[in-house]
Amino acid sequence: MAEDYLYVHLETVTNMIVSYGIDMADFVNGFKHVPEHLLLLSPVNPDEMIDPHTGFNVISGREDVLSYLLNRKLKAKKWIDYADTSYLEEVTPQEVAELLYLGHAYTHLSSPFYYKLGNQYVFLESMDHLTKVYYRQLDNFYQVLSNAIVRCFEAHTFDQSFLFRRHRVQYVPLDKATIQVLRPLLIDGTLLNFTEAKRQGVFLEVPLYQLQHRFVVNEATWVPDGDILLGYLSYNRETQHWLVSLQTESKER
Known part of the structure; x- marks a missing residue:
């Protein structure tokens, strides 16, 4: 977990x-x-x-x-x-x-x-x-956050085919522009749910949720309970760029 x-x-x-x-x-x-x-x-x-x-x-x-x-x-x-x-x-x-x-x-x-x-x-x-x-x-925190996000992305396969799994994705640290977009979302508390991580073409993406209640750690699988889907943090495995697409933007992508 x-x-x-x-x-x-x-x-x-x-x-x-x-x-x-x-x-x-x-x-x-x-x-x-x-x-x-x-x-x-x-x-x-x-x-x-x-x-x-x-x-x-x-x-x-x-x-x-x-x-x-x-x-x-x-x-x-x-x-x-x-x-x-x-x-x-x-x-x-x-x-x-x-x-x-x-x-x-x-x-x-x-x-x-x-x-x-x-x-x-x-x-x-x-x-x-x-x-x-x-x-x-x-x-100093934003480098820590980048380290954690990259590690969690590396730990997931994103439902990629065996061919893609053989070629390990090379992740780069989060850039300042991506951090600046994420920062205001963190003020209200943001959850990156890697159980819903998926591949969309060249993008590997993880949903971002704003929680409406205190985050509690337990053995049960987390499910949205009135929580708000803010958008997605995505990584372009071809260009090696990060992207934050908010919900209104992701519908247009």
Whole structure:
């Protein structure tokens, strides 16, 4: 099911993304710079390194950070990055309380970006497989989104004939123009339903739905329940171009 649905809800005030189907590899491969330090917001493990000032577990060094992030055995990862170990000494008790609330309630009390820490992200993964990420620079998210979309397209055959399957489609990252068209759709929450992925001539396309209710992850097959078909995200396998065709446009194509 993880590659059947890709759900993204963008909240522009705090640069927060709620998503399903974007995996950690998509996120890590979107880094411009791998964080040097992580402060873990999950329950404290006494067997791991603990910062004496804040009381949180910490991970330092890019190699150890990547090992933690890409460890599939660890569930519900919750963390905030920080620029330098010495900065932790400047965190106030009030800010420690806010960080505890972030990890417990999966939401912020005040700005999730702390000038003392210089953090670029807050990453909150829940047990229901929904992920909430705050981005200091929202542009960093669009590379992550491109990674996820390309991976999901690669995972589907689009009912292509055996002849076409022998010649693997080469996907390129989403271009800025396509991202700009998708961006306003994400503000209301958009679901890419790969169970309805299909081939239309040279186009490989996936429908885009605006949900009228909270996206819930379960084992049942998702079916539209008053949800709105916005249009399609398509890939031209011959020209290697992406296209977003909204519902009124797709009828004319």
